[in-house]
Amino acid sequence: MIDLRLLREDPDRVRASQRARGEDVALVDALLSADERRRSSGVRFDELRAEQKSLGKLIGQAAGDERAELLKKADQLKADVKAADAERDAADAETQELQLKLSNLVHPDVPVGGEEDFTTLETHGTIRDFTAEGFDPKDHLELGQLLGAIDVERGAKVSGSRFYFLTGVGALLELALVNAAMAQATAAGFTPMLTPALVRPQSMAGTGFLGQAAQDVYHLDKDDLYLVGTSEVALAAYHMDEILDADRLPLRYAGFSPCFRREAGSHGKDTRGIFRVHQFDKVEMFSYVTPEDSQEEHRRLLEWEKQWLTSLELPFRVIDVASGDLGSSAARKYDCEAWIPTQGKYRELTSTSDCTEYQSRRLQIRVREGKKVRPLATLNGTLCAVPRTIVAILENHQQADGSVRVPEVLRPYLGGREILEPVTK
Template identity: 60%
Template sequence: MLDLRVIRDDPDRLRASQRARGESIDVVDELLAADEARRSSLAEFERLRGEQKVLSKEIPHASGEEKQALLARAKDLAAAVKAAQAAADDAQVRLDELAMVPSNIVLDGVPAGGEQNYKVLREVGTAPELDKVRDHLELGEGLRAIDTERGAKVSGSRFYFLTGVGAQLELGILNLAMKTAVDAGFTPVITPTLVRPEVMAGTGFLGAHADEIYRLERDDLYLVGTSEVALAGFHANEIVDLDAGPLRYAGWSACYRREAGSHGKDTRGIIRVHQFHKVEMFIYCREEDAIAEHERLLGWEEQMLAAVEVPYRVIDVAAGDLGSSAARKFDCEAWLPSQSRWMEVTSTSNCTTFQARRLGIRERSGAGPRTVATLNGTLGTTRWIVAILENHQRPDGSVAVPTALRPYLGGVEVLEPVVPTRR
């Protein structure tokens, strides 16, 4: 949700943002008209209420025909006040509905356009030189680390088991991510994975991508696709204390995504699945500190990618691919040797005050309570196994373990295949 004062003062800024996203600008005029209608109807209600109060003071002092006339006028005013209040309430409902429509206003410098219009900021590391490239599923099956056949037998397509060193790898990635977060001053949190509709809506996930979300209709709860949702709701309808600096949380949770509309895309292996685990950073800060905090989040993500020794690049995501809540988003993409392409492994978004305004999260300031900014960023997830296996593979199907992950695998330096690999 956007600040109406900003839209009133500079509607062209929202229009430009909507254009950059490839979204309709008509909502801007509709929103301004609804705001004017609400203010006008509220002013009429207040005018009539004022007249009603004056009249109520005159009636006790009147008598005879004058009093009867005042009483008749009071009756008419009561009906008019009731009608004006209903009109003001209706105008507020309409305004509230329209206020949920526009996406967040993109920040200056964000590339315009859609998914393919990103800007590459930097590339780090060198892709491995491999004579024969095995993909992560072949490697994982050889290591008895990934079992998609039994996953499908138990739960359906795009489910899987991580077994043996596969489970250890995931736990290693997540534990390293949590250690990185704690060392950086984050508070670790194990979050709920079921949330109420108002929390899901407050974070902006019930818009264009609502089909991605699993809903438990009987209980009216949603399964989260990221612990960002639960962490955003953690301080809903609260006034938080930011005097000592930003509030930083690192949430560990299972995540669920329907992957609606992704049929045929990365269906092999565990790149695009319905369930996975993730450590997500989440920050509450003052609005003026949000850009600096965003850079810090990206820095911690790059620190993790450097630790697992995979080549990656950082992209500035285009406006049309941001999602409704983000005003700017940076993705880190790891090199995927089996497909000779880059694959997203982390994402960090500056949501400015968009989510917090919806969720009623404010801080105390000299001018009174004001809305805070929220930011999020992935620090480690199941998909990283894909990049680690493929970039650290050896000709015999074994996989070198990145130094930073070895303590989480009992000091093992190389994962040896259990099942003979094809040569």
Template identity: 65%
Template structure:
């Protein structure tokens, strides 16, 4: 949620941000009108309440006809107060509904435009020239089947499209990636956490996933619980309704959890293999900090992601996403895209977002700063989204005989194995 004070002090800032996100400034006009109505209703209610209290004192001192008149006015006033209370509540509800539609204020340095208007900040590593090596690269699914690592046919049989089994070395590779990611996060000072994968609506809404992203979320109506699409959600809600000790900041957590996504709107996209699926496991970094430190923490998370991807010996690019491609909560977002040989292009494998105070304000997470109690900043960053990293490892490190070379950094987590060999049929 944006700071409501901005609405009164700088509504044009909000309007510009919404337009940059690809929306309309009209929502700001509606919000201003709702705010005026809300404040007017509150003032009218408080005025009547003050009169009601004053009459109560007068009734206690009056007698005879005067007392009867005062009692009559008191009765009338009670009905008016009740109505004004209802008007005030309704105006407040309209205001709250509208302000939750407003995205975080986009950072001035974020590029303008939409999904295709990102800026490439860095290109790290060099894609392999398979033609020079004398063979045509196989895609990750063909490699996975040769290794006995991926079974999408039985995944579809058991659960439907976009589900899969990781088998044999595929399952071992997932466990290795998770263990390696958690070990690196711990090395960097993050506290490991295994969060719940089911959360209440307050957690999902507080992190901004029940707005524009609601159609991509799985909801268990009977229990009114949501399956998380990322550990960001329970990690963000972990300190909800708390005032954090400023001496403890920054708080850095690394959460491992399954992630569930409907992939709404992705019909026909990446239908082969495990690049785009309804369920995958992920390690997510999450930070609570002083808002003044948020930009530096954002760069820190990006550097961790770059270090991790580089250690897996994957060629990749770092993207600064455009304003129209930011999620509701992000003020700025960096993505890392790894090279996918069989598609001849870079594809997303990690992202990191600076959500400033947006989520903390919605979740009531504050700290005591020099100028008083105020919301903290929150940031998130993917360390490893397992299925996509497996895709990249298989395709980038494949060899002509169908085997896959294991990056040196990952070998200790696979029992020292240097190569994944095709299974004998």
């Protein structure tokens, strides 16, 4: 959530952020009004309580008719205090409810617009010319079937559409990717974490995933637990309700977990293969830093993602995501999109978001600097979303006979294997 003091001091900035996101600007004025009622009712309650205490002292010193009159006044004052307390609680609850609905402030350098209004910051690698090589590229599903690596038919039989099995070298390729990604993260100073895939509502709400993203979240009604769509949720809530000493920052974690997404708004999109699925595994980077360091940390996370994709020898570009395509918690987001040959376009493989103080305020995570305690900043960055990375590797490193060249970084995790050979013709 955003700082209410900032809202009061610069409401136009908050309105502009909401407008850039394409979200409800009226929410800003509703929150300002609720906050004013909260503060004024709090002052009114404090005044009445002070008057009540003073009256109590007078009653103790009075007698006869004067005491009777003061007791009568005390009864009325008691009712007034109770009403003021209820008004204060109602205004506070309304303020909190509206504050939780308000998205993070968009960074001023973020391009304004919708999904297609991003800015391309840089491109890396060379896109292969398969025509010049004398063959038409196969898509990842055909390659996966040739390699005995992907089985979507039995995935659908067992669990429904957008589920799959990774088999044989497909399963080994996932394990290689996870181990290689964790090795890179550990070398960069991240603490490896295996995180829960089920979290409580306060963890999910605290990270901002029960707002605009709620439609993509799986909820277990009987247990009131949520299946995470990213280990970001568990990593953000790891220090919930804690005060961290400044000398511990930055704190960096690399979490591995299964992830679950309903993909509610993706009917008809990416229905072939394993690019858009309901369950997948992912290695996620997460950082806790001081607010002053968040932009620099954001650039560091992006560099680690670029290092990873470069090590996989994939052509990719980096985009600055437009304001209308940001998640509610992100002030700014960079995506790394790999080239997918059979689609003829770049597709998102990793992303990194600067959430500034938005999540830490909701989760009550603060930093102690001497005698001062204040919210800190949180950032997240996908290092390896496994299925999409497998898609990019198979399609970009395929050969004419249906075999796939293994990037050097993965070979130690695949027993030195340099080529994935077809098992069927």
